[in-house]
Amino acid sequence: MLELSKGAEAIIYKSGNKIIKERIKKSYRIHELDVKLRKYRTKIEAKLLNEARRVGVNTPRILEIKDFSIVMEFINGKKVKDILNKISPEEREAISFEIGKNIGKLHAYGIVHGDLTTSNMILSKGKVFFIDFGLGFFSKRIEDLATDLSVLKESLKATHYKYLNEIWNKIIEGYKISNPQWKEVLAHLKKVETRGRYIKRN
Numbered sequence: 001m002l003e004l005s006k007g008a009e010a011i012i013y014k015s016g017n018k019i020i021k022e023r024i025k026k027s028y029r030i031h032e033l034d035v036k037l038r039k040y041r042t043k044i045e046a047k048l049l050n051e052a053r054r055v056g057v058n059t060p061r062i063l064e065i066k067d068f069s070i071v072m073e074f075i076n077g078k079k080v081k082d083i084l085n086k087i088s089p090e091e092r093e094a095i096s097f098e099i100g101k102n103i104g105k106l107h108a109y110g111i112v113h114g115d116l117t118t119s120n121m122i123l124s125k126g127k128v129f130f131i132d133f134g135l136g137f138f139s140k141r142i143e144d145l146a147t148d149l150s151v152l153k154e155s156l157k158a159t160h161y162k163y164l165n166e167i168w169n170k171i172i173e174g175y176k177i178s179n180p181q182w183k184e185v186l187a188h189l190k191k192v193e194t195r196g197r198y199i200k201r202n
Contacts, residue, residue, distance in 0.1 A: 077124030100174025
């Protein structure tokens with residue numbers, strides 16, 4: 001197995017055409033609590049991936065679920081983060097629109113990704129795949145949906161600042177198509193952003 005990455009929560013391995021995501025044991029937690037939390041988070045992430053596919057969002061197919069790990073198909077493509085600044089304006093707008101439409105689908109069905117960044121999106125054969133639902137959860141609260149979008153916007157400012165307006169406008173255009181509650185979410189997003197600016201000033 002080849003180790004691809006190691007984060008605070010999990011290690012990602014590649015084995016042939018499979019990806020194994022294994023949740024890391026936390027030594028600072030009581031053993032019984034650690035086991036319970038890792039099992040729970042593994043189960044929830046697998047459910048989120050499956051539900052996202054069910055509502056029409058591209059995610060890796062799950063091949064096996066173990067206590068602390070998920071075995072899924074390897075998506076052969078490029079991270080959206082690595083290509084979005086380099087492609088033509090037409091391609092960038094098309095991908096951004098697709099991203100927004102897919103996020104709208106997730107939110108319409110009460111799926112919060114929790115870590116929406118272009119690092120967690122893969123472009124493969126012209127399709128955008130969403131990966132790493134490790135911080136995700138189920139919720140239809142407008143606050144949670146707006147915060148999900150806020151996380152994405154902040155990440156775009158950091159990685160795609162030059163094309164921020166172009167990308168964001170197309171994302172919102174796609175989002176409006178697939179989430180019937182888009183007005184409420186976008187109105188609350190403004191409140192979230194205002195709150196964030198206030199905290200930064202103080």
